[in-house]
Amino acid sequence: MYTLACLMFVCLMSIIGYLRKVVAIGECGLDYDRLQFCPADVQKKYFEKQFELAHLMKLPMFLHMREAAADFCDILDRNKNRFYGGVAHSFTGSAEDCDKLLSFSNLYIGKYTCY
Numbered sequence: 001m002y003t004l005a006c007l008m009f010v011c012l013m014s015i016i017g018y019l020r021k022v023v024a025i026g027e028c029g030l031d032y033d034r035l036q037f038c039p040a041d042v043q044k045k046y047f048e049k050q051f052e053l054a055h056l057m058k059l060p061m062f063l064h065m066r067e068a069a070a071d072f073c074d075i076l077d078r079n080k081n082r083f084y085g086g087v088a089h090s091f092t093g094s095a096e097d098c099d100k101l102l103s104f105s106n107l108y109i110g111k112y113t114c115y
């Protein structure tokens with residue numbers, strides 16, 4: 001039995017397959033500053049699936065990372081072999097977090113712009 005999120009994932013893959021102007025998969029990532037909208041365990045589960053989608057479509061990712069540097073980097077590290085590059089915006093981490101993110105090839109950081 002499919003959940004709504006799973007059905008949406010399958011539909012999204014179909015839509016992307018028909019569109020030729022899609023240049024990235026997004027917005028993907030984690031936002032622990034907005035846990036009232038989605039718990040961390042659900043965000044982590046679907047962040048992993050977003051890598052699967054980007055890999056299937058061979059597209060870079062438009063990423064969001066706020067207050068979630070450790071989990072974000074762990075998930076990115078597990079999926080680095082199927083990561084085609086991207087940019088992470090809403091970055092709120094420390095200088096160490098920044099260095100860790102920039103250690104991944106083809107990953108760039110956008111400054112915090114969401115209020």
Ligand SMILES: [Zn+2]
Pocket residue numbers: 027063064089090114
């Ligand atoms: Zn965002």
